[in-house]
Amino acid sequence: MEKQESKNKVIIFSLIMSTVLWFVIFVLKPFNFWIEMGVSILSLVMVALFSEKNLISFRNIKLRHILIGIISAIILYFVFYAGNIVSGYLFPFKDAQIASVYSNRAQGNSLLIGALLLFIIGPGEEIYWRGFIQNNLAKKIGEDKGYIFATLLYAGVHIITLNFMLVVAALVCGIYWGWIYKKEKSLVPIIISHAIWDFTVFVLFPLMQ
Incomplete structure (x- = not known):
């Protein structure tokens, strides 16, 4: 009982911490921006690992999970590609808000940004948000309530950025990766999916130049 109460406190503390970090970063x-994001994600993962030592486990990696990760990243990219076009007709402020996110690319070269997205930011977000937050809420x-609540928390933290399009993007991603995690019970596919999607949308084929 005491162990669970301690973990609950860590979860609450880490959520407050993530909100503060997102406010500082954005x-x-x-x-x-990229160094801040990388350090922030690593900090959240370290807090989660402090509470749950066996949080990261990649035993029994299946080919299925690797394929799901790759294919889901491709699907999500095209969802955002279409969403970028449609949202332009719905929200007149869309371009300005998305441009403010993409403007951060000027703070690093493609090699640095790509490495951070592939190996720290993408994987770290999934380890923390799905592996720690969603798993414990479930x-x-x-499972269903934990998935919904974790998704809302993931999107909710982004409200502090005051960027509506970023909140919508986080909500879509949270629904998508949270659902895959709920179905597959593995971090492998969503880590691969998040890392590839991040790299594609920011480095390879950005939605806005």
């Missing part, structure tokens, strides 16, 4: 912007309130 609103205050005191330093290099154990506490049930």
Whole structure:
């Protein structure tokens, strides 16, 4: 009982921490965006690992999970590609808000940004948000409710950025990767999916130049 209460406190603390970090990264912007993001994600993962030592486990990696990760990343990219076009007709502020996110590419070269997205930011977000937050909520309130609540928390943290399009993007991604995690019970496909999608949408084929 005490162990669970301790874990609950860590979850709450880490959620507050993530909100503060996102505010610093996206609103205050005191330093290099990519370094800040990488350090922030690593910090959240370390807090989660402090509470749950066996959080990261890649035993019994299946070819199925690798294929799901690759294919789901491709599908999500085209969902965002279409969404970028459609949202232009719905939200007149869309271009300005998306441009503000893409403007961060000027703070690093493609090699640095790509490496951080592939090996730290993408994987780290899934380890924390799905592996730690969603998994623990699922154990506490049930799989479906845990999935929904974790998705809302993931999108909710982005509200602090005051960027509506970023919140919508986080909501779509949270629904997508959270559902895959709920179905597959493995971090492997969503880590691969998130890492490839991040790299594609920011480095290989950005939605906005």
